[in-house]
Amino acid sequence: MTATAETVSxxxxxxPPVPDGAVTVTVKIRRFNPEIDDEPRWDSFDIPAxxxxxxxxxxxxxxxxxxxxxxxxxxxxxxxxGSDAMRINGVNRLACKVLLKDLLEKGDKRTxxxxxxxxxxxxxxxxxxxxEPFFEAFRAVKPYLVTYGNEPTRERxxxxxxRERFDDTTKCILCxxxxxxxxxxxxxxxxxxxxxxxxAHRFIFDSRDEGAEERLDIxxxxxxxxxxxxxxxxxxxxxRGIQVTKAIQEVKRALLFKRV
Amino acid sequence: MSLALDKPRSPRRPSARRxxxxxxxxxxxxxxxxxxxxxxxGHLFIMNILDGGIHRINFGFVAGRWASPFWQFWDLAxxxxxxxxxGNGVRxxxxxxxxxxxxxxxxxxxxxxxxxxxxxxxTFVIFTFDPxxxx
Numbered sequence: 112m113t114a115t116a117e118t119v120s121x122x123x124x125x126x127p128p129v130p131d132g133a134v135t136v137t138v139k140i141r142r143f144n145p146e147i148d149d150e151p152r153w154d155s156f157d158i159p160a161x162x163x164x165x166x167x168x169x170x171x172x173x174x175x176x177x178x179x180x181x182x183x184x185x186x187x188x189x190x191x192x193g194s195d196a197m198r199i200n201g202v203n204r205l206a207c208k209v210l211l212k213d214l215l216e217k218g219d220k221r222t223x224x225x226x227x228x229x230x231x232x233x234x235x236x237x238x239x240x241x242x243e244p245f246f247e248a249f250r251a252v253k254p255y256l257v258t259y260g261n262e263p264t265r266e267r268x269x270x271x272x273x274r275e276r277f278d279d280t281t282k283c284i285l286c287x288x289x290x291x292x293x294x295x296x297x298x299x300x301x302x303x304x305x306x307x308x309x310x311a312h313r314f315i316f317d318s319r320d321e322g323a324e325e326r327l328d329i330x331x332x333x334x335x336x337x338x339x340x341x342x343x344x345x346x347x348x349x350x351r352g353i354q355v356t357k358a359i360q361e362v363k364r365a366l367l368f369k370r371v
Numbered sequence: 372m373s374l375a376l377d378k379p380r381s382p383r384r385p386s387a388r389r390x391x392x393x394x395x396x397x398x399x400x401x402x403x404x405x406x407x408x409x410x411x412x413g414h415l416f417i418m419n420i421l422d423g424g425i426h427r428i429n430f431g432f433v434a435g436r437w438a439s440p441f442w443q444f445w446d447l448a449x450x451x452x453x454x455x456x457x458g459n460g461v462r463x464x465x466x467x468x469x470x471x472x473x474x475x476x477x478x479x480x481x482x483x484x485x486x487x488x489x490x491x492x493x494t495f496v497i498f499t500f501d502p503x504x505x506x
Binding site for chain 2: 295298299331332333335337338340363366367
């Protein structure tokens, strides 16, 4: 891929002045444009950046001032919305939560940061993947309150201890870092994946919810929790620090002893 | 639990429907793994370390061991557990990594046939072993 019809310039014009204390880093991005490329290709950009910058700032710099065709998702840019999950130097991270200073090489060596789309989901363009298979698995575990019988006239009361039981899994922001770090999910897309199990866990262990049995049935399937090989990639990848593998093991235990 | 009559149109709790096959296979791997640690380490200790190790192993040694139902059972348990444990492990690997349904099916068939062959051959030998075969 060399000469193409696309214009290579930033969407916001020429480069701004380089700030004091900036270092030049190489950002190597795995790119794919379905209208031109048959295969994904690697593009490298040398850009100035401050050690206090986030990786997302580097991507912004490229998109705004170097190559406006670079495509990626981001929304809040503060680690809350979960849009900008990507593979940074081989591990799944949110680009808005990784600081450049943590990636800088020691000494005078030039830093190269490798950025790829998250693995296991179809790539639409550059770093933008089709999240639909991920959300399909999420919806399949009924991630909403399920109750039977009459609705109470007042709110559903819950003790502090009962709330604590599933507190960890309420933190999920559905960024897909965990599911797309799972080697089982890479090769077998029918596996529910860690994120779906985490969100099932959030309701299975909720004392107000009555759908635990249904969800446990769904996760008892060949594509459910028994597919987990406890490689802990998901726990390592989670930008919210959720103990994902532990949550999966808790669902296994609930199935094994038929007790929530 | 409240009666369904309380609210006639409220959704009824569906009953459990899926099989527990994957659960039992997962559980089997844990239990057989524990047993195999004892059986295999014991086997290795007796065969390789105790009383001069492999140097004393000959036809007579094997014949002497299999004269006792205890060692017959030990070896039988080891054979069956190791085959089913290993076979189940390979089955999960095939499930994880085979991309096409046809590949998955034929790999699993190959696996099951080899498992059945080795288990039957081993069992046959353990039970029909004739110590006087050389005479």
